[in-house]
Each structure stands twice: as structure tokens, then as C-alpha cells.
Amino acid sequence: MKGTDARTQALIKIWNSAVGAVSGYQAVASALSADSDFNPDLVLAVGKAAVGMCQGALDNLPPCEALIVTKYDHADENICVRARVKVVEAGHPIPDKKSLEAGQMLLDRMRAMPSGSRVLLLVSGGASSLAEALPEEMSLVDLQAITDEMIAGGKTIGQINARRKETSLIKDGKLVEAFKGAEIRVYAISDVEGDSIATIGSGLGDCHRARTTANSRVVASNQIAREYAAIQARELGLKVRFNQESLYGDVFELAPDIGAKLDQAKPGVYIWGGEPTVVLPECPGRGGRNQSLALALAEHITGRNNVSILVAGTDGTDGPTTAAGGLVDGNTWSNPETARLALRNADAGSYLEQHQSLFVTGPTNTNVMDLAIAIIS
Secondary structure, three states: OOOOOHHHHHHHHHHHHHHHHOOHHHHHHHHHHHOOOOOOOEEEEEOOOHHHHHHHHHOOOOOOEEEEEEEOOOOOHHHHOOOOEEEEEEOOOOOOHHHHHHHHHHHHHHHHOOOOOEEEEEEOOOHHHHOOOOOOOOOHHHHHHHHHHHHHOOOOHHHHHHHHHHHOOOOOOHHHHOOOOOEEEEEEEOOOOOOOOOOHHHHOOOOOOOOOEEEEEEEEOHHHHHHHHHHHHHHOOOOEEEEEEEEOOEHHHHHHHHHHHHHOOOOEEEEEEEOOEOOOOOOOOOOOHHHHHHHHHHHHOOOOOOEEEEEEEOOOOOOOOOOOEEEEEOOOOOOHHHHHHHHHOOOHHHHHHHOOOEEOOOOOOOOOOEEEEEEEO
16 A cells, blocks of 8 residues: 555544444454443354454353354454464355354254353354255355345345345344344444344344344444544644535445535545445456545546645455555546556456555454545645
């Protein structure tokens, strides 16, 4: 990633502050502090933020067993060496064999809990792909084909999760339904518009089917992240001109709208939150929706030496890549023909890397959708 100028450093500080405020560890630790009377016998954590969420639980609870299901390369040694903790890493965004193993493991653990037991279920974005249990008539190949088709077709997370609920044996509250102990509580980090527990993780933590005492709550969201982004911007002496969860729709429709707003904008900070979509060609290149949006926006600020934009996934990943997104300025769109070809081929990541404009953070242990932040000086 290029850039040591003041705008670049300010963008990174603002983004880090936003993501830090919704970390899985802090969100769960704060929730347990408010629920000081709850001491579970088992912690189940599922999603891209599962490791941080589980650590926040285990560090603030009496000793108990835990099962973590997360994305490949998202578990660190600190969690893997903890006693009574089982970690399973699986496929995302396309589920794989490990996803089915993880789903069955979650279901078995839930069913095996005795009467009088208590469970804490932690759910974050990515859970839908990372854990699944299927009916006999449906194969993994079927599931992968459906998922791939929906993602390539630019379906929203809400549409994808609604489809997953139709066949899953653990989603839409079915995992919670399998618990027959005394009490289950669900803490969720929202990666969906509206923060509905019925949509997060395809309703993995939805309590509407519960057979025992059960409740759920959202402990971190895009709104909280954007609030802290604004706080950090003000601490840097910058004026926040715009802060809204409106980053929804196709990236190639969003880019001209955001570009037009920035074209007439006064100096300051502009913040968008949400989760855009992108329709993929038959043979997509390297990149994700955030990298595509960042590169598409670069065209609208080309030649301007007073604007920088950061577009990134709060989970630290963007599509099937290790980059979180892109950080662009008025010089990024320096090779228009190559840039346009990259966008058509869903290969924005390759272009951004060549121009030292990829934004790479590694796993963040949270997932509250995406942030786009622009600074005009």
C-alpha cells in the first residue's frame, strides 16, 4: 500500500478506530459485563470474528468448554493452545467439506447438552458459509453451485441468506431449537442491513424456535463503527460532513453517485457504511466488491490532488482475496484503459496492487460490513 501523506495516514487511523470499536473481543466482553449473572457451560462461536468473540468470552467467564468455527487462517496460536477449546477452520465465501463437518459438530454439541446446562452462542458474518448441515437429498456440490451462482449474480447478503435457510438443518433458528438445556444466550455481530438476528448468519442464532429460555442481542454493528470513525476524524481536527449507512447497490451504480457528491463537496470527511454488490463475469480476475468500488471511484477523482478514498471490508478480507479493499487518490487512475479493463474483468485487485493501492490488514476479528471513507483537504 502506498502513501505516507497526511490524508492517507488519517484515513487509516479513522478506519482502525472504527474497526477497533467493534472488535469481537471488546463487544463480547462488554456484553458479558452487562450479563454478569450468566455463566455458560459451553461457548459456541461461529463466523469470521469467532476467534476474537470467543477470547472475549473465555477471558471473562469461569472455565468452560468452547468450539470455534472460523475462516481458514483466522485462528492464532493463542486460541489454539487454550485448554478445552476446539477450533475448526472452513471455507468462505464458498462452503466446503469442513463447513459440513463444522455444522454437524455444532448440531451434535447442542443436542448433547444436558438439562440444566447453559450455552453462549456467538455469531458473526461468514457463519452461513463456514458451518452447514444439509438434508440427505442435498450434496455439498449442490450447495456450492447454488452459493457460487448467487454470489456471481450480485445477490445481496439478505437474498443469499434467505435461500440458505430453505435447506439448512441449522439455520433459521434450527441450531437453537436443538438445545434442550436450561438457557441459551446469543450475542451477534451484525454484517447485514437492519441488524436482524434472523438474517445474521442466516438466522443461526435466531431464537424463534427455542424450546427453552433463550434471548439474542446484537453487540456490534456498522452504525457503531461509523460513530467511532466520526469521533476519530474529529479528534484529528477534521470536520465530518456526511455519515450514513447507504452503501448498498451495485458498485458501478454507487461509484458515479458518490463521485458526484465528492465533486461538489467541501473539505472534510465523508463516511459511508453498508455492503455493495458486484456482478461477476464468467472468469473473474482478482478482487472483491471493495476493490472494485475503490477503483471505480478513482476515475471520478482523477487528477485531483486534494482527495483520498479508502474502501474496505471491516473483516479485513474482500471477496476471495487477502486484501481488505483499496486506498485510492487522484493519481490511481493513471492508466485508464488498463483500469477499465480490470473493472470489466473483476480484476481490480491486480490493478490496485500494481499501483500500490491495495489496503491489507489481515483478519480483524470483527465483521460489520464495509466502510468507504473519503477525505477532501
